[in-house]
Amino acid sequence: MSSQPRSVEGGPAHGRRFLTAWLVLSLILSPLVAIYLGPAIPPGNGSVEATGQVFDNEVLVTFATPICIFVVLFLLYAVFSFRSRTVEIVDGPPVRGDSRIQIAWMVVTTVAVLALAAFGSYELLVDGAGGGQGPNAAFLPAGHSQAMDVQVIGQQWEFTYRYPTLGGLETPHLMLPANTLIRLHVTSLDAIHSFWAYQLGVKADANPGTDNIVYVTTKGPRSFDIHCAELCGLWHGYMFDTGQVVEQSAFTAWAKQQQTYFAPVAKYLPAYSTTYLPDPQRRAG
Amino acid sequence: MSTTVVETHRPIWRRLIGFNLLTGIVFGVVGYYIGWFIGHHITGASVAYFSGIDQNDISVTLGYLLGVGGFLIGLGFGVYPWARIRGYPPSLREKETQGASRYFGLCTDHKVVGIQYMIGIGLFFFIGGLNAMLIRVELLRPASQVFPAGQYLTLVGMHGTMMMGIMTSAILGPFANYFVPLMIGARRMAFPRIESLTFWLLMAAGAILTTTIFFGGFPTGWTGYEPLNSQANTGMDSYLVFFALVGISMCLLGLNMLATIITMRAPGLTWSRLPIFCWGVVSTAILNLLAAPVLIAVLGMAVFDRTVQTTFFNPQGGGSPYLYQNLFWVFGHPEVYILALPGMGIVLEILPVFARKPLWGYRLAVSGLLGVTLLSWLVWQHHLFVSGINSDLRPFYMLSTELISIPTGFTFLCGLMTLWRGQIRFSVPLLFSLAWFFNFLIGGLSGVFLSDVPSDVTTHGSFFSMAHFHYTIMGGLVFAFFAAIYFWAPKMFGYTLNERLGKIHFWVMFISFNSTFAPLFAIGFLGQPRRTVTYAQHLQFLNDWVSISAFILGGSMLIFLYNFVYSLLFARIRAPQNPWSSVSLEWQLPTPVPLHNFDRIPVITGEPYGYGSPGIAAIPAAGPAGGSA
Numbered sequence: 001m002s003s004q005p006r007s008v009e010g011g012p013a014h015g016r017r018f019l020t021a022w023l024v025l026s027l028i029l030s031p032l033v034a035i036y037l038g039p040a041i042p043p044g045n046g047s048v049e050a051t052g053q054v055f056d057n058e059v060l061v062t063f064a065t066p067i068c069i070f071v072v073l074f075l076l077y078a079v080f081s082f083r084s085r086t087v088e089i090v091d092g093p094p095v096r097g098d099s100r101i102q103i104a105w106m107v108v109t110t111v112a113v114l115a116l117a118a119f120g121s122y123e124l125l126v127d128g129a130g131g132g133q134g135p136n137a138a139f140l141p142a143g144h145s146q147a148m149d150v151q152v153i154g155q156q157w158e159f160t161y162r163y164p165t166l167g168g169l170e171t172p173h174l175m176l177p178a179n180t181l182i183r184l185h186v187t188s189l190d191a192i193h194s195f196w197a198y199q200l201g202v203k204a205d206a207n208p209g210t211d212n213i214v215y216v217t218t219k220g221p222r223s224f225d226i227h228c229a230e231l232c233g234l235w236h237g238y239m240f241d242t243g244q245v246v247e248q249s250a251f252t253a254w255a256k257q258q259q260t261y262f263a264p265v266a267k268y269l270p271a272y273s274t275t276y277l278p279d280p281q282r283r284a285g
Numbered sequence: 286m287s288t289t290v291v292e293t294h295r296p297i298w299r300r301l302i303g304f305n306l307l308t309g310i311v312f313g314v315v316g317y318y319i320g321w322f323i324g325h326h327i328t329g330a331s332v333a334y335f336s337g338i339d340q341n342d343i344s345v346t347l348g349y350l351l352g353v354g355g356f357l358i359g360l361g362f363g364v365y366p367w368a369r370i371r372g373y374p375p376s377l378r379e380k381e382t383q384g385a386s387r388y389f390g391l392c393t394d395h396k397v398v399g400i401q402y403m404i405g406i407g408l409f410f411f412i413g414g415l416n417a418m419l420i421r422v423e424l425l426r427p428a429s430q431v432f433p434a435g436q437y438l439t440l441v442g443m444h445g446t447m448m449m450g451i452m453t454s455a456i457l458g459p460f461a462n463y464f465v466p467l468m469i470g471a472r473r474m475a476f477p478r479i480e481s482l483t484f485w486l487l488m489a490a491g492a493i494l495t496t497t498i499f500f501g502g503f504p505t506g507w508t509g510y511e512p513l514n515s516q517a518n519t520g521m522d523s524y525l526v527f528f529a530l531v532g533i534s535m536c537l538l539g540l541n542m543l544a545t546i547i548t549m550r551a552p553g554l555t556w557s558r559l560p561i562f563c564w565g566v567v568s569t570a571i572l573n574l575l576a577a578p579v580l581i582a583v584l585g586m587a588v589f590d591r592t593v594q595t596t597f598f599n600p601q602g603g604g605s606p607y608l609y610q611n612l613f614w615v616f617g618h619p620e621v622y623i624l625a626l627p628g629m630g631i632v633l634e635i636l637p638v639f640a641r642k643p644l645w646g647y648r649l650a651v652s653g654l655l656g657v658t659l660l661s662w663l664v665w666q667h668h669l670f671v672s673g674i675n676s677d678l679r680p681f682y683m684l685s686t687e688l689i690s691i692p693t694g695f696t697f698l699c700g701l702m703t704l705w706r707g708q709i710r711f712s713v714p715l716l717f718s719l720a721w722f723f724n725f726l727i728g729g730l731s732g733v734f735l736s737d738v739p740s741d742v743t744t745h746g747s748f749f750s751m752a753h754f755h756y757t758i759m760g761g762l763v764f765a766f767f768a769a770i771y772f773w774a775p776k777m778f779g780y781t782l783n784e785r786l787g788k789i790h791f792w793v794m795f796i797s798f799n800s801t802f803a804p805l806f807a808i809g810f811l812g813q814p815r816r817t818v819t820y821a822q823h824l825q826f827l828n829d830w831v832s833i834s835a836f837i838l839g840g841s842m843l844i845f846l847y848n849f850v851y852s853l854l855f856a857r858i859r860a861p862q863n864p865w866s867s868v869s870l871e872w873q874l875p876t877p878v879p880l881h882n883f884d885r886i887p888v889i890t891g892e893p894y895g896y897g898s899p900g901i902a903a904i905p906a907a908g909p910a911g912g913s914a
Contacts, residue, residue, distance in 0.1 A: 014706065096643050096892075135673070211673075233504050
């Protein structure tokens with residue numbers, strides 16, 4: 001791309017001048033973006049998966065910087081250097097293309113796109129990246145057989161949680177042990193919801209009749225926001241809650257307390273299952 | 286050829302009787318009640334009334350369908366088939382009418398249909414924009430304040446559906462209908478009556494969607510996901526019938542455009558000489574023709590689910606909500622390129638005129654448009670990245686989505702290199718075209734974040750994705766739409782739009798657009814999901830900033846409206862025949878364009894965009910009505 005043809009009249013070497021300016025600006029700004037802006041992009045370090053997402057965002061925003069500079073600088077350069085200064089209309093040089101530039105452009109964009117796709121695929125397949133991956137994904141994170149199962153049930157308009165390892169205990173709030181690989185089974189009883197635990201970097205759609213699995217590795221104790229991220233009807237805007245990651249001992253104590261608290265109603269719960277038949281169709285806003 | 290204008294001598298009330306919009310509306314209302322009555326007759330009284338609201342899906346749907354039938358018959362769409370049945374020869378008699386009345390009925394003149402489209406689409410764009418303003422009023426505070434949750438969802442749904450439905454034809458409707466025949470040297474479109482039908486179907490659809498407020502609105506947003514769709518009350522039927530009619534209109538529009546460009550090009554206008562705008566229309570029309578039937582099918586299935594209790598999408602009955610999502614996005618992703626591609630065509634058409642250079646890399650630009658057309662079929666499941674369907678295919682959809690940036694990059698390269706070393710003259714259309722590059726750049730780069738699954742997990746369904754598609758659709762389509770209006774208005778209306786007001790409009794719109802949508806990226810990253818009436822308190826400052834910018838953005842549309850009305854109705858400064866000194870064929874025609882465009886069909890002898898090379902005139906210097914061919 002550095003071999004742009006000089007103008008017919010032998011004017012200044014605009015091509016070289018522009019490319020130099022672009023290179024200098026990119027070399028200055030890209031590292032600054034990578035160092036200062038990249039790590040600041042959410043969702044933060046609430047889980048191993050969230051940290052992975054921050055890394056992805058960091059790479060992407062660093063990658064996007066030179067492209068953004070290229071186009072904006074090009075527009076500004078063209079607007080200021082090539083504006084017509086005559087009253088009567090004068091035509092520019094009848095250049096209809098340059099195969100060298102076209103080929104260089106194709107090669108650069110193709111390589112960049114393939115590299116990005118490879119990077120994203122690797123980051124996705126290594127731990128699932130906190131996205132819902134359905135009942136039987138081929139790529140599972142390391143140590144998945146030891147993962148702790150927790151079920152997330154979406155219904156209009158709240159999430160409830162069942163712990164099959166605690167005898168199918170069902171609670172209205174989500175509590176997770178720290179530093180543990182968790183396997184969330186997300187499902188729904190009615191419309192489609194989407195379980196979004198923001199600081200944990202988890203999002204998985206809750207479809208009726210589907211067991212949508214998502215893996216998340218918690219870090220230290222913290223609280224996190226839960227939202228429904230798929231329009232699910234009238235009170236969708238009110239379908240949010242706060243969950244907690246607590247130390248293992250606190251989790252055990254909490255589980256015991258919940259089991260006692262909900263013991264009177266536990267026998268009316270349906271047996272734990274990965275999916276549940278939805279209610280008969282209801283009319284609701 | 287000239288016709289006697291009988292109608293203007295009649296008194297006004299006499300002229301209102303006949304096949305026109307008024308009759309169409311009357312027949313439409315009558316048709317609605319006939320359908321409504323039949324629906325009740327079929328279903329009996331058991332499901333008839335709840336608290337005064339009509340809750341019978343069958344009767345509402347039948348009412349809408351028969352209403353549309355009555356509307357079309359009242360407009361006169363039955364006249365020609367009936368005449369042919371009775372043995373009369375084919376004719377285009379509707380084209381010969383003159384005067385203002387032809388804008389209010391079935392007209393087979395492509396120039397009239399183009400202007401009908403512009404006004405009609407403008408009307409619904411205004412309604413959709415008003416909904417957006419109301420949404421931003423609600424989001425001034427974190428808690429629900431002005432609108433109850435249900436009304437808020439209806440506003441969101443109507444805004445989205447209006448914009449994604451009606452605006453699919455924002456470029457193809459007004460500008461392709463008007464200018465494709467002029468650019469390819471034809472006297473009409475291939476199917477003039479279908480051309481008019483696409484317009485009136487779209488208007489009927491828009492009216493039907495607006496009536497959803499009488500049935501309690503609908504809660505699903507523009508995607509209409511099942512099973513929420515099946516739960517919703519009869520306002521949902523408005524959505525379904527609306528989108529199906531839009532689908533039919535889109536499909537026919539695409540068919541008409543393809544048939545016209547394939548079969549009716551002037552002699553010498555080979556595919557490699559076709560103006561790039563026509564290539565944009567071809568690629569859009571391919572998507573229109575092939576994607577819209579999928580939409581019609583999936584909405585038909587949803588109608589059956591709601592009315593006759595089939596279970597295509599109901600897991601209890603063996604159906605699957607995934608089926609709806611899959612089919613919807615098989616249509617839905619090509620659809621967003623139906624919105625984006627004509628914009629690319631417009632800016633690449635406008636840049637050479639104001640850079641005074643030929644389009645750089647014509648073949649690359651064409652392959653870019655066609656590459657996007659092809660790839661847009663292979664990416665739809667990126668809308669379902671976290672839904673749990675086919676998760677092992679996600680790397681493929683990640684790749685295919687990111688591959689689209691290669692042909693899109695061709696458009697950028699060709700556009701930018703056309704400016705390079707040009708003699709750039711700053712006019713309002715050029716400003717809008719340059720802004721298109723900036724907006725689409727931001728939209729495209731944010732799209733890379735969304736296509737990368739790990740990054741998408743947080744941004745999926747958040748305000749980030751909302752900001753992304755507003756940058757591509759509003760920043761792409763609407764900016765191109767205004768570029769096209771400012772560019773072609775002198776030819777379409779014969780009067781010059783005020784340049785100073787145009788520049789004020791541009792700068793206010795460009796700055797407030799970015800000030801509205803750029804903070805939404807941050808809001809999305811900070812965790813605000815789409816379509817919620819409440820949000821976290823710490824996001825109030827950003828949301829207020831966005832709301833105020835959005836009101837200014839809405840105000841910039843009023844500047845345009847003022848300019849449009851003022852310049853065309855009051856200032857009335859006659860536009861020269863070719864104000865931009867363009868070499869394209871459409872500008873060589875006199876203003877106003879004669880009824881049959883060309884007295885003699887021109888013969889094309891050179892490449893398009895012959896700027897800077899007087900030796901090869903791209904278009905033979907066609908005299909009035911192409912006489913010199």
